[in-house]
Amino acid sequence: xxxxxxxWFDPTCPWAWMTSRWMLEVEKVRDVKTVFHVxxxxxxxxxRDLPEDYLAHMKEAWLPAxxxxxxxxxxxxxxxxxxxxxxxxxxxxxxxxxxxxxVRAALAAIGADEEIADLAQTDAFDDDLRRSHHExxxxxxxxxxxxxxxxxxxxxxxxxxxxxxKGEEAGSLFDGVEKVTAYPGFFELKRTRTVGPILx
Numbered sequence: 001x002x003x004x005x006x007x008w009f010d011p012t013c014p015w016a017w018m019t020s021r022w023m024l025e026v027e028k029v030r031d032v033k034t035v036f037h038v039x040x041x042x043x044x045x046x047x048r049d050l051p052e053d054y055l056a057h058m059k060e061a062w063l064p065a066x067x068x069x070x071x072x073x074x075x076x077x078x079x080x081x082x083x084x085x086x087x088x089x090x091x092x093x094x095x096x097x098x099x100x101x102x103v104r105a106a107l108a109a110i111g112a113d114e115e116i117a118d119l120a121q122t123d124a125f126d127d128d129l130r131r132s133h134h135e136x137x138x139x140x141x142x143x144x145x146x147x148x149x150x151x152x153x154x155x156x157x158x159x160x161x162x163x164x165x166k167g168e169e170a171g172s173l174f175d176g177v178e179k180v181t182a183y184p185g186f187f188e189l190k191r192t193r194t195v196g197p198i199l200x
Contacts, residue, residue: 008137010065025170063120066121100120
């Protein structure tokens with residue numbers, strides 16, 4: 001029986017990107033289907049007192065999150081998966097800027113509606129973005145960011161990993177994460193990060 005894992009991501013977050021690549025590896029070695037959904041770091045941090053450099057990052061984060069949401073609305077979940085891979089390769093591996101032109105190029109590469117790049121520069125669909133965001137984030141609270149996984153009806157922040165494991169190692173890590181979701185009283189495991197995002 002296939003296990004569905006709902007995965008909320010912000011396209012600009014390298015940690016969510018690595019966790020998403022892990023989940024795609026898990027699908028190769030376990031009977032698992034990952035269904036991607038959009039959260040937004042810009043929504044999460046809206047109105048918070050933040051350092052200027054992080055505020056600038058949050059301003060950049062609106063466009064890709066809006067675009068991802070519109071891809072899901074117009075083309076469905078499978079196309080959102082494609083878009084996330086395409087835009088993630090550009091942002092995280094290619095270090096391309098978070099601009100309308102880059103978003104448009106990513107849309108074109110997967111055969112999605114390029115008008116999305118224009119619509120994503122407006123706030124016309126922000127109510128929908130906030131709904132998607134809160135669907136993923138409300139069960140885990142506002143003290144965490146992305147990624148958020150929902151397995152067996154339980155939502156958890158993380159795992160935060162670097163680098164993303166591959167093959168059976170990816171499957172083994174998933175087995176452990178899935179197991180903790182079976183206990184409703186499980187809340188937290190954490191340690192200080194000692195490495196940055198190792199993208200490969």
